[in-house]
Amino acid sequence: MGIATVNPATGETLRTFDELSDEEVEERLAKAAAAFGVHRRTGFGERAALLERAAEVLEAEQDAAARMITMEMGKPLGAARAEAAKCVKAMRWYARHAEDELADEEPRPADVEDSGASRAFVRYRPLGPVLAVMPWNFPLWQVVRFAAPALMAGNVGLLKHASNVPQTALYLEDVFRRAGYPDGCFQTLLIGARRIEGVLRDPRIAAATLTGSEPAGRSVASIAGDEIMKTVLELGGSDPFLVLPSADLDGAVSTAVTARVQNTGQSCIAAKRFIVHSDVYDDFAARFTQEMAALTVGDPLAEGTDVGPLASEQGRADLEELVEDAVSLGARTLCGGRRPVRLEAGWYYEPTVLADITPTMRIHREEAFGPVATLYRVSGLDEAIKVANDTAFGLSSNAWTRDEAEQERLVADLEAGGVYFNGMTASHPGMPFGGTKRSGYGRELAGHGLREFCNATTVWYGAR
The missing domain is CATH 3.40.605.10 (Aldehyde Dehydrogenase; Chain A, domain 1)
Incomplete structure (x- = not known):
């Protein structure tokens, strides 16, 4: 072209x-x-x-x-x-x-x-x-x-x-x-x-x-x-979004949706991997999936559209390959996972939540550049940090916890250029922006x- x-x-x-x-x-x-x-x-x-x-x-x-x-x-x-x-x-x-x-x-x-x-x-x-x-x-x-x-x-x-x-x-x-x-x-x-x-x-x-x-x-x-x-x-990045037991779950769910689908999910600093403590996993997963599925997908020029098309046909094809690979290896699709039936023209893809992600899946290792979220259940802070760092990327990170000791530990141990607590990663002219690792x-x-x-x-x- x-x-x-x-x-x-x-x-x-x-x-x-x-x-x-x-x-x-x-x-x-x-x-x-x-x-x-x-x-x-x-x-x-x-x-x-x-x-x-x-x-x-x-x-x-x-x-x-x-x-x-x-x-x-x-x-x-x-x-x-x-x-x-x-x-x-x-x-x-x-x-x-x-x-x-x-x-x-x-x-x-x-x-x-x-x-x-x-x-x-x-x-x-x-x-x-x-x-x-x-x-x-x-x-x-x-x-x-x-x-x-x-x-x-x-x-x-x-x-x-x-x-x-x-x-x-x-x-x-x-x-x-x-x-x-x-x-x-x-x-x-x-x-x-x-x-x-x-x-x-x-x-x-x-x-x-x-x-x-x-x-x-x-x-x-x-x-x-x-x-x-x-x-x-x-x-680019594959930013983790950690949710621990002391989190404000209402705020975490709402922010998680915005963090994943901002710019139709085509953002380097979008949260992509949602790592949730087992104590709050079921509640978070149900509410997060419900809100993702309720997003309005459609004409980006129309007021009220939450999720527009992917920027290119190749970009959508790459995203579809990642989802298909994950599902073939045992991931569960909680919502989405396909092109919207009613939108035949354009490069649309439904907001998608995948659970039961394992390291064998490409989406665990590669950046998903589109409205696809992956869910991980962890048993504690040590495991949450291990999963968060199990990526070649290190752009930014999000963590929802009110525990000051956990916050200090995460600042020390998360391998990323930014650690954002109880909010969403965003760039601001007064704060340095960049990453580590790849x-x-x-x-x-x-x-x-x-x-x-x-x-x-x-x-x-x-x-x-």
């Missing part, structure tokens, strides 16, 4: 786009390098004013932007509006806090004296053009959470977006242009995946960030490693994300 907008609710191709030629890619690389030479020397006040204007542009167009991404990747319209609003919030957070987060750091006076300096500090300086390889599932947010801190740090951005969201990619370039950013500060590259390596190996690219699949991350990291280039990777490395958001693509420069003055 190449680079095209295909409506997931109908399978209809809405628009197609030509890839950039080699000459056009070269032109954009040259613009990025030239823009960096200017943008890196601007002050934080000027950068903040530009980003505030970008926030204003997006805020004024939230409804139109939401409809566009719903048409491109099937996100329910209400969720699409929320995504646009979240981007506005993040832009304003960075515009208002980047200067403080990147302020010069003063070492301890004793260390300055011991080094023989009359004065010393650390200054964060931008690296240069950063290539962002971004996915389709949050087509605005994934880009903004890279672009806002990168631009505020003085870097410039080149976006290679997923090929099924070209209109969103071009729209983001236009938002930054209309906000007043100089030509070349933020550009979209409409190219296929096979051409990423050539861009990465260009000496004008200073760093790269990727959110996507493990194979994609491995490829980019390998190329970047060969080029001795800084990278940040976020490669979920990737590095951090986005907060000051940590600002500093990832900076040169932490030691400045030392000898005796005067």
Whole structure:
């Protein structure tokens, strides 16, 4: 299909786009390098004013932007509006806090004296053009959470977006242009995946960030490693959702449903594996299944739709294979497990709950990217932690318990980039986001994300 907008609710191709030629890619690389030479020397006040204007542009167009991404990747319209609003919030957070987060750091006076300096500090300086390889599932947010801190740090951005969201990619370039950013500060590259390596190996690219699949991350990291280039990777997750006996079960059930089907289940930080203590398992399983089965599946443009289509036909086929494999090996389907009968067009799949999961099943090891939840019964905290950590991924985790000793134990022992108690994992501009194990490395958001693509420069003055 190449680079095209295909409506997931109908399978209809809405628009197609030509890839950039080699000459056009070269032109954009040259613009990025030239823009960096200017943008890196601007002050934080000027950068903040530009980003505030970008926030204003997006805020004024939230409804139109939401409809566009719903048409491109099937996100329910209400969720699409929320995504646009979240981007506005993040832009304003960075515009208002980047200067403080990147302020010069003063070492301890004793260390300055011991080094023989009359004065010393650390200054964060931008690296240069950063290539962002971004996915389709949050087509605005994934880009903004890279672009806002990168631009505020003085870097410039080149976006290679997923090929099924070209209109969103071009729209983001236009938002930054209309906000007043100089030509070349933020550009979209409409190219296929096979051409990423050539861009990465260009000496004008200073760093790269990727959110996507493990194979994609491995490829980019390998190329970047060969080029001795800084990278940040976020490669998905299979987040556990632990429910222990002291939990508020009403809150746990309600949050579990939202955590599993946000963005039709196509979220790296969606809770996917529900690990429940035997004391509350039966009650939780019954109520969770009932609420999952009651969700409204349908047209993502219709108000009131909870679950829209999967973003691609291949994505639904991959999800079906995982479910079929689990059922063939003994998993029980408590609800769902099939395509909705009444929705023949589009790439829909019913909200599904599977029980009796074992390590022999693929869904135990692989990320289920869609509205499918797996249930595990455990006898105690030790077993809950063991099951939670029995995955190659380590993005985030959720735990429902009011027991402070259990909370401390989980913070110490859960192998994940985040531990969220009595709530749902969510990214926030003021808190670092990222994973461990095969979920990737590095951090986005907060000051940590600002500093990832900076040169932490030691400045030392000898005796005067």
